[in-house]
Amino acid sequence: MSRIFICLFILIGSMSAVMCQLPGHVGVCNGRLGNNLPSERDVVELYKANGIKRMRIYDPNANTLAALRGSNIELILDVPNVDLPSLQSDATQWVETNVRPYFPATKIRYIAVGNEIDPAKSDTLKFVPLLLPAMNNIHKALTKFQLQNQIKVSTATYSAVLKDTYPPSKSAFNDDNFMPPVVKFLASIGSPLLVNIYPYFAHIGNPSQVKLDYALFTAQGVEVFDNGFEYRNLFDAMVDGVYYAMEKAGGKGVGVVVSESGWPSGGGGSVETLGNAETYYRNLIGHVGGGTPKKRGALETYLFAMFDENEKTGAKTEQHFGLFRPDKTPKYNLG
Numbered sequence: 410m411s412r413i414f415i416c417l418f419i420l421i422g423s424m425s426a427v428m429c430q431l432p433g434h435v436g437v438c439n440g441r442l443g444n445n446l447p448s449e450r451d452v453v454e455l456y457k458a459n460g461i462k463r464m465r466i467y468d469p470n471a472n473t474l475a476a477l478r479g480s481n482i483e484l485i486l487d488v489p490n491v492d493l494p495s496l497q498s499d500a501t502q503w504v505e506t507n508v509r510p511y512f513p514a515t516k517i518r519y520i521a522v523g524n525e526i527d528p529a530k531s532d533t534l535k536f537v538p539l540l541l542p543a544m545n546n547i548h549k550a551l552t553k554f555q556l557q558n559q560i561k562v563s564t565a566t567y568s569a570v571l572k573d574t575y576p577p578s579k580s581a582f583n584d585d586n587f588m589p590p591v592v593k594f595l596a597s598i599g600s601p602l603l604v605n606i607y608p609y610f611a612h613i614g615n616p617s618q619v620k621l622d623y624a625l626f627t628a629q630g631v632e633v634f635d636n637g638f639e640y641r642n643l644f645d646a647m648v649d650g651v652y653y654a655m656e657k658a659g660g661k662g663v664g665v666v667v668s669e670s671g672w673p674s675g676g677g678g679s680v681e682t683l684g685n686a687e688t689y690y691r692n693l694i695g696h697v698g699g700g701t702p703k704k705r706g707a708l709e710t711y712l713f714a715m716f717d718e719n720e721k722t723g724a725k726t727e728q729h730f731g732l733f734r735p736d737k738t739p740k741y742n743l744g
Contacts, residue, residue: 441466469486504550504556563602565603567607571583577649667709693710
């Protein structure tokens with residue numbers, strides 16, 4: 410067994426949970442859209458008990474930020490899309506309220522300004538012109554407090570902002586006026602781009618072309634040859650597509666952080682099963698330590714998500730991405 414998967418059985422309250430010491434570059438997203446979830450402090454204790462050293466949260470929840478003090482868990486802190494209008498002229502108050510009272514005892518690593526903003530989506534179109542000014546103002550506010558080298562500003566995007574993604578080397582951004590300026594800004598401040606990567610959605614969107622084994626890291630051979638690289642799984646192809654697109658947009662050297670990736674265990678059809686979800690998470694954890702064909706080295710990756718969330722809207726599958734049930738029992742043994 411690999412040394413990075415040191416599995417122990419521990420007791421949390423009255424419930425048994427499997428603890429797997431995740432490698433340091435793998436974190437877990439902490440969504441809170443449920444009416445039956447543990448307290449913020451209990452959640453932090455569950456992260457610590459299971460050796461999870463990185464977390465992403467989707468808004469500056471004061472209770473979570475306080476519970477993380479002294480935990481040594483590194484954090485992606487989101488600025489929700491709805492907050493962007495208030496950050497168009499200055500972000501000093503946002504940083505004063507949501508960063509300075511907690512940092513450095515709470516180890517904020519990145520601030521993700523906006524999530525999956527896309528000119529092609531009607532529900533995020535209004536945020537498109539607001540994104541870059543808000544990112545710039547958050548960075549300026551951090552600079553004012555001399556925090557710009559300790560906390561990096563970025564945004565969390567997703568694969569739908571790309572076009573011509575097969576093979577990966579053809580990838581480019583859909584809208585020349587949206588993502589390329591964001592990427593150039595990231596290059597200027599030395600920040601990575603955060604990207605939500607979901608082979609699951611690529612498979613269910615086109616199952617005849619995107620084979621299940623290619624999405625689950627279980628393909629037996631090379632599926633795609635491209636630009637001298639061999640691709641045996643879709644995750645690598647999707648991440649490298651982002652690298653290629655950023656290079657074409659003037660962002661050569663900008664890194665990628667996978668800010669979400671997961672597979673639902675239910676709520677859908679034949680591919681949304683506990684078995685497939687466990688296979689995906691286990692293989693993802695084991696894979697990202699080596700990076701991608703284009704970019705070797707550990708790839709910082711956040712599993713989505715810590716808990717099933719029974720108040721998430723949209724497809725029923727959205728409520729079944731948790732590694733844990735709300736009662737804190739694990740769904741999988743990822744060791």
